[in-house]
Amino acid sequence: MHNYKNAIAELLKKHIDAMTYEEILELVEHPKNTSMGDFAFPCFKLSKAFRKAPNMIAESLKEEIVIPEFIDQIEAVSGFLNFKVNSTHFAKVVIEEVMSKKDKYGSSDVGEGKKTIIEYSSVNIAKPFHMGHIRSTMIGESLHRIYKFLGYETVAINHLGDYGTQFGKLIVAYKLWGDKEVIEKDPIPELLKIYVKFHQEAENNPSLEDEARSWFTKLENNDPEAVELWTLFKEMSLKVFNRVYEKLGVTFDSYAGESFYSDKMPMILKELRDKNIVVKSEGAEIVDLEKYGIPPALITKKDGSSLYLTRDLAAAKYRKDFYDFDKNIYVVGSAQKLHFQQWIKIIELMGYEWHKDCIHVDFGMVALEAGSLSTRKGNVVFLEDVLDKAVEQTLEIINEKNPDLTNKEEVAKDIGIGAVVFQELYTTRNKDYTFSLEKTLSFEGETGPYVQYTHARACSVLRKVSFDPQSNIDYSLLTDEVSKDVVRLLAKFNEIVVLAHKNYEPHTVARYAVELAQNFNHFYHDNAILVDDEALKNARLALVYSTKVVLENALKLVCLKAPEQM
Ligand code: ARG
Numbered sequence: 007m008h009n010y011k012n013a014i015a016e017l018l019k020k021h022i023d024a025m026t027y028e029e030i031l032e033l034v035e036h037p038k039n040t041s042m043g044d045f046a047f048p049c050f051k052l053s054k055a056f057r058k059a060p061n062m063i064a065e066s067l068k069e070e071i072v073i074p075e076f077i078d079q080i081e082a083v084s085g086f087l088n089f090k091v092n093s094t095h096f097a098k099v100v101i102e103e104v105m106s107k108k109d110k111y112g113s114s115d116v117g118e119g120k121k122t123i124i125e126y127s128s129v130n131i132a133k134p135f136h137m138g139h140i141r142s143t144m145i146g147e148s149l150h151r152i153y154k155f156l157g158y159e160t161v162a163i164n165h166l167g168d169y170g171t172q173f174g175k176l177i178v179a180y181k182l183w184g185d186k187e188v189i190e191k192d193p194i195p196e197l198l199k200i201y202v203k204f205h206q207e208a209e210n211n212p213s214l215e216d217e218a219r220s221w222f223t224k225l226e227n228n229d230p231e232a233v234e235l236w237t238l239f240k241e242m243s244l245k246v247f248n249r250v251y252e253k254l255g256v257t258f259d260s261y262a263g264e265s266f267y268s269d270k271m272p273m274i275l276k277e278l279r280d281k282n283i284v285v286k287s288e289g290a291e292i293v294d295l296e297k298y299g300i301p302p303a304l305i306t307k308k309d310g311s312s313l314y315l316t317r318d319l320a321a322a323k324y325r326k327d328f329y330d331f332d333k334n335i336y337v338v339g340s341a342q343k344l345h346f347q348q349w350i351k352i353i354e355l356m357g358y359e360w361h362k363d364c365i366h367v368d369f370g371m372v373a374l375e376a377g378s379l380s381t382r383k384g385n386v387v388f389l390e391d392v393l394d395k396a397v398e399q400t401l402e403i404i405n406e407k408n409p410d411l412t413n414k415e416e417v418a419k420d421i422g423i424g425a426v427v428f429q430e431l432y433t434t435r436n437k438d439y440t441f442s443l444e445k446t447l448s449f450e451g452e453t454g455p456y457v458q459y460t461h462a463r464a465c466s467v468l469r470k471v472s473f474d475p476q477s478n479i480d481y482s483l484l485t486d487e488v489s490k491d492v493v494r495l496l497a498k499f500n501e502i503v504v505l506a507h508k509n510y511e512p513h514t515v516a517r518y519a520v521e522l523a524q525n526f527n528h529f530y531h532d533n534a535i536l537v538d539d540e541a542l543k544n545a546r547l548a549l550v551y552s553t554k555v556v557l558e559n560a561l562k563l564v565c566l567k568a569p570e571q572m
Pocket of ligand 1: 125128129130165166167318336338
């Protein structure tokens with residue numbers, strides 16, 4: 007597209023020797039207050055080179071610059087140079103680009119040639135896929151989509167929690183109280199039941215813990231019975247998990263979980279020992295990180311068995327060797343902040359520069375209105391139940407409001423599940439929040455259904471008349487304030503996506519979608535679209551069409567479908 011930002015930077019460059027084009031480009035911004043203009047260039051950094059106060063610099067630049075066709079006005083205000091873009095030119099450039107790129111609009115090639123690994127969800131085998139898991143799962147999937155959209159090669163990994171001493175416990179519990187038939191019918195709650203029972207019984211009978219440890223050792227040594235039971239737990243769990251992923255539209259390239267690294271453990275341990283990074287401490291091995299203000303990291307236990315952290319070291323090393331990533335992202339809750347600090351530091355101590363490319367994208371807790379979520383106590387809320395309930399309630403709403411809608415069930419899924427997902431991604435990542443199904447399903451306010459509804463509204467207009475994006479459009483008819491607001495937002499989409507990926511914040515896109523929907527609804531409210539004046543009708547339809555395209559693209563990036571009718 008005719009990129010205004012670039013064009014303005016080029017224009018400025020002709021008058022500024024003290025900065026490179028790139029440096030200038032970096033500084034060109036959107037004024038917070040749109041009445042100040044569409045773009046602004048702060049002159050503060052030039053003070054030294056120009057030996058002048060910023061407002062003086064702005065004034066003299068204003069005098070020197072010959073205003074090009076795409077700009078209406080340049081003004082110097084308090085050290086800023088403000089640019090007002092010609093509205094007709096702007097509308098034409100933006101809308102033509104949306105109409106030609108369609109589902110690619112907003113994408114770019116900033117990631118070309120770079121490989122990003124995104125690890126997310128990483129649920130634990132034989133444990134509930136609970137409401138708390140929605141965070142990692144959806145933030146991760148959204149980042150996955152955003153990175154792809156920006157041209158990165160991506161690898162989506164589900165680092166399954168399928169290893170560790172808890173599997174020794176589960177084997178013991180299964181052998182004592184497990185009933186295969188009962189468990190197969192409803193695996194997770196039944197496995198959870200016996201797992202909880204193990205903890206209760208072990209309080210009075212500590213020998214159970216010893217037994218569990220020895221079964222885990224057997225598993226590590228490939229004992230056939232241990233492996234068979236472990237495989238059974240894993241297969242049964244994955245069947246259930248995949249059902250949830252399908253409902254959410256979440257996909258992975260790899261399910262290499264913790265167990266995948268069990269045979270890579272000796273190598274990493276040898277390296278740590280050879281490089282003198284580990285020290286013995288009471289029979290175990292640790293890495294002393296005191297110098298860095300970080301508590302020591304446990305690498306092997308007294309009984310020699312490996313640990314979660316050690317598996318993460320092996321996993322990171324493997325990923326670097328196998329994928330040769332440029333960036334290795336982990337979407338994991340803030341409760342594990344220390345864990346990530348520790349092992350990433352250890353990677354650095356091992357002499358690997360790429361420790362810098364390992365990034366912990368953390369997030370706060372999600373609580374349900376009824377209370378917080380916990381696995382051990384058994385009062386856990388399954389994510390799938392929340393999704394099903396959302397779909398069920400949405401269907402009720404549809405039956406009430408639009409009973410003749412075709413595809414009701416499908417649409418109810420798109421809206422109900424989308425609502426839950428949207429609510430999740432609308433929240434700032436590192437904030438704790440309380441989930442409310444009622445608020446989530448509302449068609450008003452800052453919700454998924456609201457955005458989807460706005461999209462469907464645009465679709466419905468476009469169904470009523472034929473609109474040809476190739477036709478001649480008089481863009482000067484889109485220069486009223488509400489139309490201009492919509493155009494300005496459409497233009498911003500790519501920047502929003504780039505920002506979201508830079509900060510690992512899908513909520514940037516979610517918020518943008520709401521803002522675009524709100525502004526479109528103002529436009530829709532203020533401007534009759536299906537008017538007699540053909541030229542006016544056509545211009546407004548072009549805006550409706552473009553908004554529909556961009557809303558759909560934005561929804562897709564935050565993992566929502568965009569039904570045409572609802
Ligand atoms: N399965 C872990 C849990 O539920 C999360 C795994 C996070 N990823 C990692 N590479 N450590 O706590």
